[in-house]
Amino acid sequence: FVEKLKNVSVKEGTPTTSVRLKHFSPAHFECRLTPIGDPTMVVEWLHDSKPLAAANRLRMINEFGYCSLDYEIAYPRDSGIITCRATNKYGVDQTSATLIVKDEKSLVEESQLPEDLGKEQTKPEIVLFPEPARVLELETARYRCRVTGYPYPKFLHDENQYTLLLIEVFPEDAGMYKCEASNEAGVAIKVSRTQIIQGFPQKAPKIVQDMSNVTVLLGEAASLKCQILAFPKPEVTWSREGQEIIELEGVKIVTIPEAEVLVSSELTIPNIKEEDGGMYRCKAVNALGEGQCEAEITVLEVPKILIELSDLRVNSGQVAQFICSFQEGSFSEVAWNHGDRRLEESERLKIAQNESVLSLTILNVCVEDHGEYSCTVSNQVGEVKTTAVLIVEGGY
Numbered sequence: 001f002v003e004k005l006k007n008v009s010v011k012e013g014t015p016t017t018s019v020r021l022k023h024f025s026p027a028h029f030e031c032r033l034t035p036i037g038d039p040t041m042v043v044e045w046l047h048d049s050k051p052l053a054a055a056n057r058l059r060m061i062n063e064f065g066y067c068s069l070d071y072e073i074a075y076p077r078d079s080g081i082i083t084c085r086a087t088n089k090y091g092v093d094q095t096s097a098t099l100i101v102k103d104e105k106s107l108v109e110e111s112q113l114p115e116d117l118g119k120e121q122t123k124p125e126i127v128l129f130p131e132p133a134r135v136l137e138l139e140t141a142r143y144r145c146r147v148t149g150y151p152y153p154k155f156l157h158d159e160n161q162y163t164l165l166l167i168e169v170f171p172e173d174a175g176m177y178k179c180e181a182s183n184e185a186g187v188a189i190k191v192s193r194t195q196i197i198q199g200f201p202q203k204a205p206k207i208v209q210d211m212s213n214v215t216v217l218l219g220e221a222a223s224l225k226c227q228i229l230a231f232p233k234p235e236v237t238w239s240r241e242g243q244e245i246i247e248l249e250g251v252k253i254v255t256i257p258e259a260e261v262l263v264s265s266e267l268t269i270p271n272i273k274e275e276d277g278g279m280y281r282c283k284a285v286n287a288l289g290e291g292q293c294e295a296e297i298t299v300l301e302v303p304k305i306l307i308e309l310s311d312l313r314v315n316s317g318q319v320a321q322f323i324c325s326f327q328e329g330s331f332s333e334v335a336w337n338h339g340d341r342r343l344e345e346s347e348r349l350k351i352a353q354n355e356s357v358l359s360l361t362i363l364n365v366c367v368e369d370h371g372e373y374s375c376t377v378s379n380q381v382g383e384v385k386t387t388a389v390l391i392v393e394g395g396y
Contacts, residue, residue, distance in 0.1 A: 003032035004095035005084060027071040027078070031095050033086050036065040045069050046083040048127055074101045081127050081146055091135055096146055123186030124149035126179060134195045141166040141194055145179040149188070153181035169194075203261065204289030205230035211282065211295035216272055217381055218301035225266040226282045226293050233257065234284035234291075236265045241278045274299055302382040303331040306356065309375060309388035316394040320362040324375050324386050328356035331377035336360050339371050367392050 035041075043062045045052045052058065052069075059070040067084050079101045085094035125148050135141045143164040147153050166173055179190045209227035216222040228234060236255045238245040245267070247253045255265040263284070269276050277299040283292040307325035314320045336343040336351060343360070345351045350361040358377075362369055370392045376385040 001031055001033045001084075001086070001093055001095045005029050005031050005082070005097040027074045027099055027101075028068065029070075029082055029084070029097060029099075030066070030068040031084050032065050033067065033093070034065060035088075038088050041086055041088040043067055043084065043086050046081075046085060047078070048080040049083070071099075074099070076101045091139055091141070093142060094144065096144070120150070121183070121185040122148070122150050124153040124181040124183055124188035126181060126188045126190045135166075135169055139169060141169050141173070143177055143179070143192060145181070145190065147181045147188065149181065149183050149185065151183045151185075153183050153188075166194075202288055203229060203231050205234045205284035205286055205291035207284075207291045207293045208262070210293045211280075213296045213298070215298040215300060215380075218274060218299055219271055221268065221270045222272045222276070222297050222299075223266055223268040224280055224282070224295050224297070225264065227258070228263045228265070228284040228291060229261055230263065230284060230286050230288075230291070231261045232286050234263060234286040236263065236282065236284050238265075238267050239281045239283070240276075245280075269297075272297070272299055274301060300379055300381050301330065303327060303377045303379060303384050305384055305386055308386045309373065311389045311391070313391040313393065314365050316366055316392055318365055320365050320369065320390055322360045322373055322375070322388060322390075323357065324359075325357045326377050326384075331379050333378045333383075334358060335376045335378075337374045337376070338369075362390075365390075365392055 033043075045060055052060075057072040059068075059072065061068045067086075069082065069084070071078060079099055081096050082099050083094050083096040085092065127146055127148055164177070164179075174194055177192050177194060179192070181188050206229045207226055208229045209225070211224045211226050214222050214224065228236065238253055245251060245253070250269065250271065250273075252268045252270070253265070254268075255263060258264050265282055265284075267280065267282070277297055279294055279296050281292055281294045283290060304327040305324070306327060307323065309322050309324045312320050312322065334353065343349055343351070348363045350359075350363070352359045352361070358375055360373065360375070369390060372387055372389050374385050374387040376383055378384075
């Protein structure tokens with residue numbers, strides 16, 4: 001039900017959860033439900049859990065998802081719980097409201113009494129309770145109880161209504177379910193049986209356990225795993241950077257059913273190489289659709305030097321520039337040293353990086369700049385260093 005029966009009060013300023021009417025007045029209930037146009041759906045109206053008997057003063061409409069019940073004349077005996085219940089091959093849902101019909105004298109007397117004055121304790125009574133249900137696996141089982149009693153029974157949350165939902169039921173959820181309400185005057189209990197029908201509704205693949213990015217050292221093992229909910233069983237494929245992966249030596253793919261509608265697929269690379277890094281995708285497809293997830297594998301190794309530093313010979317007052325290059329993406333930290341002293345950028349020292357190319361520029365070289373220079377790059381695996389000597393001529 002996408003729009004449930006509405007609770008209405010006709011007595012201005014007095015909140016109530018019921019339709020409260022004078023003797024012989026009309027009453028109107030309406031609600032909306034989905035799916036629209038389901039030929040297997042049956043809609044019925046109940047009074048205190050019993051089907052409403054046909055009568056000339058009752059008018060029921062069920063058109064295009066709109067359901068209504070009209071009492072052209074309402075009598076005190078019509079008071080009670082009014083329920084609209086819809087049933088199709090997938091399950092049952094219902095919505096309820098209370099109808100109270102009193103003559104004018106009763107309404108006047110009631111309005112003149114302070115709230116709760118003269119109320120006697122009454123034991124709970126479950127006036128709306130779940131009927132035995134047959135639910136398909138992975139569907140939702142819904143139980144709704146409505147009770148009366150004073151003081152209000154302990155478990156009540158939604159005014160005088162309580163709902164239990166079992167999401168995506170499995171065979172082990174079958175059995176007896178008990179609704180129990182209690183107050184100082186007593187206890188009321190109703191029991192309902194639920195039967196789980198084995199046989200699954202068709203579902204397009206849905207990823208229920210996503211993959212996480214992996215960072216791994218060169219030569220170690222890396223694995224990615226995802227879980228897919230689908231019926232019928234999907235076809236699962238893996239790809240890296242858009243290219244489908246075929247299980248060959250060095251790559252292992254295992255796809256196994258963990259339940260009738262749950263599939264687990266794992267890709268393992270026992271001895272990972274540099275070229276194994278990249279974005280991986282797991283894709284599941286069946287006749288109803290597809291689902292996919294992605295994760296990245298980052299392979300770490302000791303940084304590689306592509307261009308070493310070269311020795312320099314410059315005159316005092318000139319500019320000296322050291323340049324080196326390392327494999328792009330293989331390092332995270334860079335350090336320049338003059339002998340044992342760590343260099344920081346200043347007005348005379350300029351440190352730069354353009355992707356994998358690193359440079360140190362010394363402006364207005366002086367005699368004190370003479371000596372050995374080094375550039376060290378590192379990552380989580382280790383570090384590598386390249387060195388060169390600067391010779392300053394003149395200026396002595």
